[in-house]
Amino acid sequence: xxxxxxxxxxxxxxxxxxxxxxxxxxxxxxxxxxxxxxxxxxxxxxxxxxxxxxxxxxxxxxxxxxxxxxxxxxxxxxxxxxxxxxxxxxxxxxxxxxxxxxxxxxxxxxxx
Amino acid sequence: xxxxxxxxxxxxxxxxxxxxxxxxxxxxxxxxxxxxxxxxxxxxxxxxxxxxxxxxxxxxxxxxxxxxxxxxxxxxxxxxxxxxxxxxxxxxxxxxxxxxxxxxxxxxxxxxx
Numbered sequence: 001x002x003x004x005x006x007x008x009x010x011x012x013x014x015x016x017x018x019x020x021x022x023x024x025x026x027x028x029x030x031x032x033x034x035x036x037x038x039x040x041x042x043x044x045x046x047x048x049x050x051x052x053x054x055x056x057x058x059x060x061x062x063x064x065x066x067x068x069x070x071x072x073x074x075x076x077x078x079x080x081x082x083x084x085x086x087x088x089x090x091x092x093x094x095x096x097x098x099x100x101x102x103x104x105x106x107x108x109x110x111x112x
Numbered sequence: 113x114x115x116x117x118x119x120x121x122x123x124x125x126x127x128x129x130x131x132x133x134x135x136x137x138x139x140x141x142x143x144x145x146x147x148x149x150x151x152x153x154x155x156x157x158x159x160x161x162x163x164x165x166x167x168x169x170x171x172x173x174x175x176x177x178x179x180x181x182x183x184x185x186x187x188x189x190x191x192x193x194x195x196x197x198x199x200x201x202x203x204x205x206x207x208x209x210x211x212x213x214x215x216x217x218x219x220x221x222x223x224x225x
Binding site: 042043045089100101 | 116121147152153154155156157160170202203204209213214215216217218219
């Protein structure tokens with residue numbers, strides 16, 4: 001049973017528009033979340049994080065929103081660029097020192 | 113130039129054979145991890161190590177073994193007991209187990225002949 005779900009396997013967005021990637025989780029004990037970005041034939045790279053004491057975290061073009069009551073988080077990329085085309089993984093953990101559980105990923109394609 | 117290296121990039125295994133995947137880091141990180149990625153699935157934790165000479169099973173440790181004799185190195189052996197070894201294997205490290213940022217290597221794709 002997947003504890004972290006990314007229900008959209010793929011997403012296509014026009015360059016300059018907003019990309020919204022979604023992640024749902026089932027375990028209410030999760031309180032720390034990460035987003036990773038992965039290019040083909042490379043390992044994932046850390047993008048942005050959020051803890052459950054916040055509902056929003058922003059870093060440049062990337063913003064992560066957390067809705068604890070809905071057990072849902074989303075990553076917004078504005079404006080989207082062709083270099084953002086990659087697979088994005090959501091990951092969650094139950095807190096300090098706990099392992100992360102990864103979602104299956106969403107492949108984002110940003111079209112020029 | 114600091115980072116994590118994995119070798120080989122592609123590895124072929126024959127039936128009944130053990131194979132070892134290499135993972136080396138020069139980031140001076142204490143914690144290291146092995147993940148497996150299958151199509152349509154997220155990364156699943158195989159083993160992790162918080163310190164030299166210590167390691168713990170992850171969610172899918174059966175059919176795998178590891179060692180951590182040096183801080184820089186965390187090799188993974190896929191044994192003949194692992195009946196479905198074909199996957200993409202990723203090694204990662206972090207400053208400590210609680211660190212939010214895990215740095216990943218480029219991965220090794222294992223295929224069965």
